Amino acid sequence: MRPERAWQRPAERQRGPRWVLGAGALLLAGLAAFSYRVDRDRLQSFRARALEAGFVEGDPVLTDLAREADPHRAALLLARAILARDLEPESQGARGAHLQQARELGLEALAAHPAAWQAPMIFGAATYLEWSIGQDGRLYREADRWQQPLLSSLSLSPGRNEPTQFLASAYLELWPALSEQRREEARHLVGRALEDPRHFPRLMEPWLERAADRQEAFSLIPKSGEAWRLLARHYADRGQWRAYVEAYDQGFEVKKELARRSLQEAARRQSGRDLRGARHLFLTAAMEAPLCREMDPLVEEALSQAPSGPFNPHYAAAL
Structure with a gap:
């Protein structure tokens, strides 16, 4: 090998890599442009x-x-x-x-x-x-x-929440065909789905129809005063008064428990100098407490301990 071939000048040595890099850049630019056209199409x-x-035209999905x-x-x-759209009742035909x-x-x-x-x-x-x-x-x-x-x-x-909600709805529809093992898994999913207040009204009735008895039905109702109120109204609308009384009584106990929890958390927040959070929870405890003599001391304590704050029409209307 001749020496001049082994020791090329830097400009000559770099000519090859520069050409490769330049070609690569052009290739990548071409691919990017092609990809852009494909994506746009x-x-x-x-x-x-x-x-x-x-x-x-005008539907939000097009925008x-x-x-x-x-x-x-x-x-x-x-x-x-x-x-x-196809899940809406009015779209049934199409x-x-x-x-x-x-x-x-x-x-x-x-x-x-x-x-x-x-x-x-x-x-x-x-x-x-x-x-x-x-x-x-x-x-x-x-x-x-x-x-x-x-x-x-x-x-x-x-x-x-979406996968849980859909699976719960599907399992409730197919309940008679489910194996006992699958029903156990489905109960867990239905319980999770019922905890969402947005979907509770829609899933409550199908679950009541599938539950083996009232005890099983009540076991999945979340600890929410509104959920038990809707359940009691469901039975009242159908004249099922014994079930209504049971639902009302259990809902009453749930409200008392929630009020006590809110009061305890309010006191904890107050001791931690979170006065805004404490005020909200003290007033929430007073609103959640059902009307009965047993709850009067709790309501009095909540209202007397609540830190002062601006007027709130939501609290005023509820209290």
């Missing part, structure tokens, strides 16, 4: 799919899709919108028409982001609803095809 296709699914820059999030957004589209969108997002909790939830929920509305026997024979995605979504999002 996909995003525009979601608008067409939304219109095909029955959404019209949200126009703002979305990520195709996978757009797929989830549209699929969730279809599911939410439900099945677009659930397959929601299922396909969920499957697309699941393939792109297998660790995301929303994609398996949408896929499982859409599959369940499509088969349930169509009275498809696969709902029972191939239950894992809708159940496993929902359970996967539940494990991926322990703090999220």
Whole structure:
């Protein structure tokens, strides 16, 4: 080898790497531009799919899709919108028409982001609803095809309510067909779902119908004065007076327990110099306490110990 070939000048030595880097930069720029065009085209296709699914100009989903820059999030957004609309009672007649589209969108997002909790939830929920509305026997024979995605979504999002709510609703609908082991798991999920005050009114009646007896039914009612009030009213509206009295009495005890807890926490906050939090809890204890002589001392203590603060019409109306 000749020496001049072994000892090239720096400019000559760098010519090769510079060419490679330059070509690489052009290639990456081209890929980025191609990716942008693909993403833009996909995003525009979601608008067409939304219109095909029955959404019209002015629907919030179209506005949200126009703002979305990520195709996978757009797929989830549209699929969730279809599911939410098709779950409304007034959409009963047209439900099945677009659930397959929601299922396909969920499957697309699941393939792109297998660790995301929303994609398996949408896929499982859409599959369940499509088969349930169509009275498809696969709902029972191939239950894992809708159940496993929902359970996967539940494990991926322990703090999220949606998978719990949907699974609880599905299990209540299919209760007679569940094995005893699956019913035990379903009871746990139904109990968690009933704790959400937004969904309690919707799930209360199906649970009462499925519970083996009143004792089992009452065992899942959350410790909430409002929940027990709704339960008592449910029985009163149907003239089931013995059940009404039981629900009313248990609700009465729950209110007393909640008032005592609020009073204890208020005292703890006050000793920790959290006067604003203490005031809120003292007044909450007074509002939660049911009207009876037994609770009079608690109400007097709560009102006398509450730190002074600005007038609040919410407290004034309740007290």
